[in-house]
Amino acid sequence: MHAGDVSAERLAARLGRWTHGEGTLAARLSQAVAALIHGGELRPGDRLPAERALAATTSVSRGTVVAAYADLAEGGLVERRQGSGTRVAGAAASAVPPHRPGRGEALFSALPNAIDLLRTVPQIPELAVQLITEHTPRLELALLPETDPAGLAVLREQIADLFRAEGTPTTPEQILVTHGAQQAISLVVNALVGPGDVVLAEEITWPGVTDSVGLRGGTVHGIPMTADGLDVDALEVAMARLRPALLAVNPHHQNPTGTRLPQAARHRVAELAAQYGVPVIEDRVVAGISFDGVVPPSLAAERPDAPVIVVESVSKWAWAGLRIGWLRADPVLVRRLRGARQLADQSTSVPAQLLAMDLLAHADELKRQNSRIHQERLRLLQDLMATHLPDWSAAPPRGGLSLWARLPVGSAAALARVAATHGVSVAGSAEFAASVSPDDHIRIPFTAPEEVLAEGIARLGAAWREYRATL
Ligand SMILES: Cc1ncc(COP(=O)(O)O)c(C=O)c1O
Known part of the structure; x- marks a missing residue:
């Protein structure tokens, strides 16, 4: 075909x-x-x-x-x-077809000895290293009754406090602690999406959403994007026409495009969710990595009666390896998901939750530190690209951890294959497109150490010159 x-x-x-x-x-x-x-x-x-x-x-x-x-x-x-x-x-145009399950898996498939520019996993910031090293688990909080599938009571309270501090009224009963944001996303998709259901998402998005929907037999309908993220007019048309089971958005420093949805658009998304009764997964995993100090509040703060499910984790500002995330939803859904997660893995690791409490106590400082580091790393990447990939274009993101770079000609998937022979693994449109999209972008994370990033971009430049000569 x-x-x-x-x-x-x-x-x-x-x-x-x-x-x-x-x-x-x-x-x-x-x-x-x-x-x-x-x-x-x-x-x-x-x-x-x-x-x-x-x-x-x-x-x-x-x-x-x-x-x-x-x-x-x-x-x-x-x-x-x-x-x-x-x-x-x-x-x-050369295009990537939709519905290729297991796209996310490709991000974990760097070739041995190749430089891995597939994943956006930041190094642990200095302050987090110190907190982890000095951590003493409060074992008195970790007795058997505390292995609740929804998470440690004290941690749920602490997370609810953080939501309230940013202007989103929240009770601990609205919080479910998970093994990372990805577990939260799959729990929600498994609960709300069935075979044949339509899920709306940005047309370029995190494959953890699209793969989860595909596994349930649902279909992701990609909503076009502007330079500011989701096109809310197109979203409204799709909401009315397709009667989706779910909307999944990554509105703040989106992975992979780095776009940030403006306040008016955020408000309209919340309004549309309430009006059409469509639950929304709001992925805030990279929201706190901001280069101009702006960290938009949650969609849930825009309209408290909208069915918004906020998903977050410590992965992008403290330690991805800790595997601590959470979701905020209405207490009835949290109760239901608590049952589902108990079946999946009983409860979140208690030592990890105890350590997360120390990291969350310094969340603002850790996010600021990681934002500064990655703003500098982005500048380095831009300099490297001016040298090695001067004909590529990319809108500079205001936050997040990746640059969504456009090739002037050719296929991103074909380039990725050539890049592998030059010892650098990259992903692009094929991994991040929710529906049929032009195959013309590569995602470049700026999370690797400086010298690794420099070598990776030099290799990508060599691969690009070789590939371009064949077009
Ligand atoms: C947009 C987005 N959502 C979710 C995740 C999963 O996060 P976690 O490591 O907390 O499971 C990632 C990880 O890269 C991500 O980029």
């Missing part, structure tokens, strides 16, 4: 409740396909399913599909050619 071939089943799943609305059935079908084209879900060059196949999958007559395709062709949205079917109009 051609990379841009859209099967009848996939198209039908993306169309949502298209039969509702005004006009003939054919007109409604044509409008629903047009919305997917305008929303970026269908891309130039994508081949739509044969009329007969789409008719069978959507339970309408072939004549309805023929009329809908004719309407789209008349509007210039599709092109029809004898022998090559119906394609979305416009120049075909």
Whole structure:
């Protein structure tokens, strides 16, 4: 199958409740396909399913599909050619297809002896090293009744206090402590997403979300992004049309694009979630790594009645290896997830929770320290790129740990293969695209030590020159 071939089943799943609305059935079908084209879900060059196949999958007559395709062709949205079917109009770009499960796993697959530019795992900041070294576990807090699947009571209180301090009213019953943010994400997806459900996410996003949804048999519909993150107008259209089971967003210093959603857009996301009753996973894992001192408050602070599930961890500002994360949700959902997590792994490691309490007591300082370190590391990366990859472009992020760099030509996946032969492992569009997207970006984390980063970018530059010469 051609990379841009859209099967009848996939198209039908993306169309949502298209039969509702005004006009003939054919007109409604044509409008629903047009919305997917305008929303970026269908891309130039994508081949739509044969009329007969789409008719069978959507339970309408072939004549309805023929009329809908004719309407789209008349509007210039599709092109029809004898022998090559119906394609979305416009120049075909090299693209990554959606639904490749296990994309996140690729980030853990650096080749032996290669420089790993796959993962955004920061070094432990100096203050955290000191706190870890000096830590004495308060064992009196760790008696058997404290191995609650929701987490140590004192830790849940401490986390609730931190939420309140940033303006988000929170009780300890709203907190579930997890083994890292990723466990929180999978628990929520497992609880709220079933086979055939649609989940909305930024079109470029963390694969821990897309893979979890794929494992549940759900479909991720990527929402287009602007220079400021999620396009909220497109989100509203998708909310209304697709009736999603969940929205997953990473609005503050997004991994991988580094974008930060402005206040007005954050407010609208919270409003839309409340209006449509769609639960939101708000991933704040990198929110605290900020280069201008701005750490936006949670979406939950924008509208307290919106069904927002906030996910955080100590991974990006203290120690990823500690595996401590948490979520904040309404107490009923927390209770339900507590049951699910008890089945998965009983409860979070108690020694890790006790140590996390010491780190959380210094959270602000640790975040500031790690922000300073990574702001400098970003400057170094920009200098290195000016030398080794001068024709690439990237909007400088205001926070976070990665640069989303665009290749002027060629395929990011093909470049990654050449880079591997030069001893550097990188990931890009193929790992982070939620739905069909151009295969033209590489994510460059700036978390490696300076000399490792310098060598990694020098190797990537050599790989790029070799690859570019073949185009
Ligand atoms: C956006 C995002 N969400 C979640 C995670 C998972 O975090 P944790 O290490 O706390 O499980 C990561 C880790 O890289 C991430 O970048």
